[in-house]
Amino acid sequence: xxxxxxxxxxxxxxxxxxxxTQEPVxxxxxxxxxxxxxxxxxxxxxxxxxEEEGYIRQPHTSAGRVPTDAxxxxxxxxxxxxxxxxxxxxxxxxRFLIGAVDLDDVVxxxxxxxxQLTRQVAVVQYPSLxxxxxxxxxxxxxxxxRLMVVMIAETGRVEQRLVDLPGPILADDVTELRRMxxxxxxxxxxxxxxxxxxxxxxxTAPSLRPPMTTLSTVLLETLxxxxxxxxxxxxxxxxxxxxxxxxxxSLRPILEALEEEVILLKxxxxxxxSMTRVRxxxxxxxxxxxxxxxxxxxxxxxxxxxxxxxxxxxxxxxxPANIATVRAVARYVGDLLAQS
Amino acid sequence: xxxxxxxxxxxxxxxxxxxxTQEPVxxxxxxxxxxxxxxxxxxxxxxxxxEEEGYIRQPHTSAGRVPTDAxxxxxxxxxxxxxxxxxxxxxxxxRFLIGAVDLDDVVxxxxxxxxQLTRQVAVVQYPSLxxxxxxxxxxxxxxxxRLMVVMIAETGRVEQRLVDLPGPILADDVTELRRMxxxxxxxxxxxxxxxxxxxxxxxTAPSLRPPMTTLSTVLLETLxxxxxxxxxxxxxxxxxxxxxxxxxxSLRPILEALEEEVILLKxxxxxxxSMTRVRxxxxxxxxxxxxxxxxxxxxxxxxxxxxxxxxxxxxxxxxPANIATVRAVARYVGDLLAQS
DNA sequence: ACTGGCACTCACGAGTTGGGAGTGCCAGTC
DNA sequence: GACTGGCACTCCCAACTCGTGAGTGCCAGT
Numbered sequence: 001x002x003x004x005x006x007x008x009x010x011x012x013x014x015x016x017x018x019x020x021t022q023e024p025v026x027x028x029x030x031x032x033x034x035x036x037x038x039x040x041x042x043x044x045x046x047x048x049x050x051e052e053e054g055y056i057r058q059p060h061t062s063a064g065r066v067p068t069d070a071x072x073x074x075x076x077x078x079x080x081x082x083x084x085x086x087x088x089x090x091x092x093x094x095r096f097l098i099g100a101v102d103l104d105d106v107v108x109x110x111x112x113x114x115x116q117l118t119r120q121v122a123v124v125q126y127p128s129l130x131x132x133x134x135x136x137x138x139x140x141x142x143x144x145x146r147l148m149v150v151m152i153a154e155t156g157r158v159e160q161r162l163v164d165l166p167g168p169i170l171a172d173d174v175t176e177l178r179r180m181x182x183x184x185x186x187x188x189x190x191x192x193x194x195x196x197x198x199x200x201x202x203x204t205a206p207s208l209r210p211p212m213t214t215l216s217t218v219l220l221e222t223l224x225x226x227x228x229x230x231x232x233x234x235x236x237x238x239x240x241x242x243x244x245x246x247x248x249x250s251l252r253p254i255l256e257a258l259e260e261e262v263i264l265l266k267x268x269x270x271x272x273x274s275m276t277r278v279r280x281x282x283x284x285x286x287x288x289x290x291x292x293x294x295x296x297x298x299x300x301x302x303x304x305x306x307x308x309x310x311x312x313x314x315x316x317x318x319x320p321a322n323i324a325t326v327r328a329v330a331r332y333v334g335d336l337l338a339q340s
Numbered sequence: 341x342x343x344x345x346x347x348x349x350x351x352x353x354x355x356x357x358x359x360x361t362q363e364p365v366x367x368x369x370x371x372x373x374x375x376x377x378x379x380x381x382x383x384x385x386x387x388x389x390x391e392e393e394g395y396i397r398q399p400h401t402s403a404g405r406v407p408t409d410a411x412x413x414x415x416x417x418x419x420x421x422x423x424x425x426x427x428x429x430x431x432x433x434x435r436f437l438i439g440a441v442d443l444d445d446v447v448x449x450x451x452x453x454x455x456q457l458t459r460q461v462a463v464v465q466y467p468s469l470x471x472x473x474x475x476x477x478x479x480x481x482x483x484x485x486r487l488m489v490v491m492i493a494e495t496g497r498v499e500q501r502l503v504d505l506p507g508p509i510l511a512d513d514v515t516e517l518r519r520m521x522x523x524x525x526x527x528x529x530x531x532x533x534x535x536x537x538x539x540x541x542x543x544t545a546p547s548l549r550p551p552m553t554t555l556s557t558v559l560l561e562t563l564x565x566x567x568x569x570x571x572x573x574x575x576x577x578x579x580x581x582x583x584x585x586x587x588x589x590s591l592r593p594i595l596e597a598l599e600e601e602v603i604l605l606k607x608x609x610x611x612x613x614s615m616t617r618v619r620x621x622x623x624x625x626x627x628x629x630x631x632x633x634x635x636x637x638x639x640x641x642x643x644x645x646x647x648x649x650x651x652x653x654x655x656x657x658x659x660p661a662n663i664a665t666v667r668a669v670a671r672y673v674g675d676l677l678a679q680s
Numbered sequence: 681a682c683t684g685g686c687a688c689t690c691a692c693g694a695g696t697t698g699g700g701a702g703t704g705c706c707a708g709t710c
Numbered sequence: 711g712a713c714t715g716g717c718a719c720t721c722c723c724a725a726c727t728c729g730t731g732a733g734t735g736c737c738a739g740t
Contacts, residue, residue: 062702062720138480158500237595255577366733402689402733
């Protein structure tokens with residue numbers, strides 16, 4: 001169990017070399033590249049221990065060593081300092097996001113930026129409604145029996161939906177419905193709205209009951225059920241880099257998983273405030289992603305978290321760099337949201 | 341130049357076998373599988389001619405023949421009848437699209453359906469605004485200096501955008517602006533709106549000039565420039581099927597091209613009314629897609645075309661089946677749009 | 681115009697081999 | 711006790727060989 005200073009140093013060196021070269025690393029080249037001040041034989045002994053402890057393994061006898069998922073985990077937790085971004089990267093982030101015209105555009109640009117900087121697949125969850133609050137509701141008459149319901153969230157996100165009413169409705173009544181809904185819901189966090197919507201129906205005068213009832217079901221559907229649905233994705237082409245050595249040959253399951261929004265939301269949506277979470281290989285619950293790692297973090301204006309973002313790549317990725325990039329981008333986007 | 345009946349028959353057989361087996365097809369197995377009523381030697385002579393004409397080629401000496409892009413082209417144009425869909429497929433289309441709640445949902449379901457039925461990458465362009473007409477405009481006051489502009493197109497598509505006004509504005513003025521805009525633009529095709537918007541500003545009373553001017557630039561931007569921007573994509577995992585034999589080894593360029601919305605719009609957006617267009621391999625202008633084929637068609641309510649959809653796959657794809665599927669789905673979605 | 685026969689070509693897979701990188705172990709040194 | 715040099719061993723990998731078989735082109739014969 002004794003992993004002394006040098007053994008950890010050896011592990012770090014193995015991870016770094018393997019990530020860089022993509023080839024199993026042997027004792028000799030290790031000693032050459034990093035200036036460990038011991039002989040290859042000593043390193044070999046250390047490696048034997050590290051292997052016994054499950055941090056590295058040999059693809060085959062008499063080949064170099066490769067980190068295991070547990071090895072990466074130890075590396076990420078204890079052995080690496082997050083690399084500060086280069087000036088050039090900071091500028092790139094700024095330049096890329098500066099011209100965004102609306103929320104959609106911000107998300108779009110962000111996801112591309114992440115993909116480009118990390119050279120991995122990037123995922124950004126649209127600001128989730130349930131964590132944000134309501135800025136304004138609007139009812140737009142389309143015909144006498146049809147309304148469009150528009151909801152604007154504090155984050156700038158807009159949702160709309162058409163509603164067929166049970167019967168014709170007067171313009172004044174629409175105005176009244178609008179007033180009531182706004183009075184009741186504006187400023188509330190979306191997650192808290194369902195009981196309020198129910199109460200709203202009960203408080204409605206009998207004459208307006210039927211349309212309000214219809215509206216309430218639509219409100220509930222739109223605001224709650226569809227509220228976390230959207231995800232932006234970029235950089236899938238990066239999967240096809242590493243010559244198919246990553247992901248043990250088949251991109252298929254990875255690409256399939258990436259098309260399931262439910263999966264992506266699970267991976268990138270469950271973020272705790274201001275924590276960067278790293279999931280390495282086997283730690284993933286999703287079977288298909290056992291050969292991949294994920295770096296995810298939450299973002300939002302100030303200390304609030306309105307969504308998640310992150311990258312996905314082979315377990316053999318540059319964790320320190322990716323963690324740094326994801327954090328920096330998340331923080332920058334958070335600031336952007338806080339301004340508007 | 342004389343390609344008699346039988347030679348064409350041989351070409352058709354080669355394409356069909358190659359698409360099915362993915363292996364170069366030789367004269368002997370050809371005669372066995374299709375009951376051409378001649379000997380392998382005769383077929384070989386025909387093949388020699390077909391090769392000379394550029395319709396097939398040999399991967400290496402003494403291997404079977406493989407169709408060239410020109411061969412596929414001839415096959416598609418002259419030698420294949422579009423396969424009618426099976427009853428099961430028709431039912432699948434119906435079942436898949438029947439529960440769609442709004443336009444976004446329709447597009448989403450459609451693209452997944454196409455990917456699933458054809459086992460290729462599917463692309464659906466959101467109903468393009470410029471080809472559709474305006475149903476309604478709405479202006480929603482957010483604060484005294486901020487409006488939200490919402491546009492609803494005849495296809496059900498909704499676009500919205502926030503506008504910062506040059507100065508505070510009264511509720512009555514907003515109402516007036518809304519009235520003016522709707523009066524001028526409702527019912528017009530979007531492509532025809534720009535001059536109308538300009539005229540609108542000129543007709544506006546001096547007191548309302550400043551906000552109307554601001555609005556007009558936003559209208560132009562939103563309605564024209566951003567009008568064809570959206571694309572839905574599904575089934576990228578299908579690229580990784582054919583064991584990397586398709587696409588001569590690297591998915592990278594294909595995945596990259598698929599991430600460029602501009603490229604996809606070029607491919608699937610330029611559709612003539614009720615024509616199914618097939619682009620085979622080299623016929624593609626996009627360098628990266630020279631190993632791929634595209635089947636695209638327009639769709640829309642009735643005879644109108646409001647967008648394109650289609651599939652992308654290896655040149656070695658089942659053209660008759662894919663053409664049939666794309667057409668059927670496009671028609672079904674068109675009907676769906678016509679109803680609403 | 682088609683066919684059967686025949687010699688030829690060449691990709692492919694199975695087996696073989698040599699080299700080299702890397703290992704584990706052990707005896708020796710500080 | 712911790713480290714090192716030396717050494718025998720393992721085994722992947724790339725290169726080579728070789729037999730097989732599918733497929734061909736050509737030609738003489740019907």
